[in-house]
Amino acid sequence: MTRKVLVIDDSRVIRMRVKDMMPQEGLELLEARDGVEGMKMIRQHQPNLILLDFILPRKGGWDIFQEIQQDAHLHTTALVVMSGRKEEVVEKIPEPFAYFAFVSKPFEKAELFEAIRLATRFAGERLKRQQVAPTPTPVSADVEARVQALEAQVAQLRGELQSLRTWIQERLGG
Structure with missing residues (x-):
């Protein structure tokens, strides 16, 4: 299976550096020069993985981060935020970062791969939480009324069954 990696950075040098660091097999590397693209x-x-520069033209990394977080289809995507100015990221999103991994530019291959591992772990944890706690389906008033009526019938039948057990025990001398 081919995994898709998107690098969103206005610096051609950073996009090329990431491309050179990534394995050539099993990956489709996509590139975007600005936030809108x-x-x-x-x-x-x-x-499967987004490497996002935080300071971008036309649409900033903060705006993209918020859209990713709010979209249920993207919420479990692994995300690495890249910036040469960590203080600007921390100003918007206080540490510790629990939704994404951070890598400071310029970075070495080991630093990038450690951030990717961490981002993948965070995404996996979000996916597990999403699977464990599905959102409840709204129930119509009609269905709710039927459920309550059935629950009342079950309670009545349980009472009758208990009365029958008592009657049998009395007759059999138990």
Whole structure:
């Protein structure tokens, strides 16, 4: 299975550096030069991993981060935020980062891969929580009334059954 990795960064140097660091097999590396193009590619390609520069032209990384968080289809996507100015990220999203991994630019291959491992773990944890706690389905008033009527019938039958058991025990001398 081919995994899709989207690099959203206005720096061609960073995009090329990431491309050179990533394995050549089993990956489809996609690139976006700004936030608008990046969000379009996220929706179109639904990547497994997003490497997101926080400071971007046309649409910033903060805006993209918020859209990803709010979209149920994207919420479990692994996300690595990249920035040379961590203080700007921390200003918007206080540490410790629990939704994404952070890597400071410029970065080495080991730092990038450690951030990818962490981001993948965070995404897996979100997926597990999503599977464990599904959102409840709204119940119509008609269905709710039927359920209550059935519960009342079950209670009545239980009472009758208990009375029958008592009657049998009295007759059999038990």
